[in-house]
Amino acid sequence: MTKKYKKGDALILKYRKKNYKDVMEVIGVVLNVSDIEITLGHNFSGTNQIDSTIVPLSNILDVKKITPEEINSINDLKM
């Protein structure tokens, strides 16, 4: 399963929380992946990570890999 993801991939993960009630969706860049969990980073200052989410691999319901074409920059929003 861990071979599906590699560091630097941008993903949207859908997973079930440990309470089995809540379905979570998280977006981020793969920072680390082990046999049991994956860490996605969402917010960075330079090379320091400000915010991230750790997801147990066994709770994952769905994975969507985001291609570079699907990522918009702020300039694309025409603000």
Added chain:
Amino acid sequence: MKKVIFIKYIDALYYTEKKLKYNGFKPHVAIGQLILKSNEHITISFTEKNGIAETGLLIPKKALIFQKRKESIINNLDHSKKINSEVGVFWKDIVYFSDSKIPKECTSMYSEGKLFFENHEVIIVKNPETIKIKKKIENHPRIKVYFIAIPKPLITNIEIYDKKI
């Protein structure tokens, strides 16, 4: 699928050491799903709980780094001769939200102290007292800060208090 967005932005810096080591602002980077954009700010989410945004950021438009950055309206204000004056700086802060409490607007901040340094991108205030205006008495952050570096694009107004008057 909602719009996935990658943004760069700048944020204020707080210094808790007496000796200032300011080396400019390092851009922050975030990836999230776009919740809302307006003329004033954008809101993005990092996580959703049962389809509702749970954590994310609300960022003033002026804190965003565009590929070709527009000059700040504050840039043409020359305060260089006012170094060491007592100043009050009104500015808009970035809001990190959690528990699905999505903010509707940026936090309005007020920092008061001695003008220590100023250039085209920053105003640095020494020994600042910073409050969130709506809550009025709340010190931010709650630890002693010796300097605050406020990006000029986030500044909405500056008041200079001349003690000689």
